[in-house]
Amino acid sequence: MRKISSFFEKHAFGVCEWWGEKLQLKISRIRLFFIYTSFLTFGSPIIIYLIMAFILEHKEYLKLSKRKTIWDI
Template identity: 65%
Template sequence: MEKLISHIYNFFEERAFGVCAWWGDKLGIATSKVRLYFIYLSFITLGSPLIIYLVMAFFLEHKSYFKLKHKPTIWDL
C-alpha cells in the first residue's frame, strides 16, 4: 500500500503543472509551503484560487508561445 501511495505521489510530482514549484523558486521558499498555503487559501475562499492556478498553469505550459521575439541588433552579433 505504501508503495502505491509513493507511486501516485511521484506521478503527480512529475506531471503536475509546476505552478507551486515556480512560485517557490521565484519567492525563495519551499515548494511544500507554497502548496500548503494554496490549499489553505482554497478552503478559505471556497476554491476561487483554483481558477488562478489553472490560468497560471496554462501560461507556464505555453510560455514559449507568449515570449516576444526581438530582432537582432548590432550588439547581438
C-alpha cells in the same frame, strides 16, 4: 498515500515549483498556501493556479520578441 503524492508531483504543472524558485521559498509551503486558500475561498485559487499553469505551459508562444529600441518594430 506515497503513490498518490508521487503521481501528482510527477504530473503536476510545476506552478508551485516555479514560484518557489522565484521567491526562494519551500515548495511545500506554497502548496499548503494554495490548499488552505482554496478551502477558505471556496476554490477560487484553483482557477488562478490553472491560469498560471496554462501560462507556464505556453510561455514560449506568449513571449514577445525582445526589441533593442522602441524603433525596432
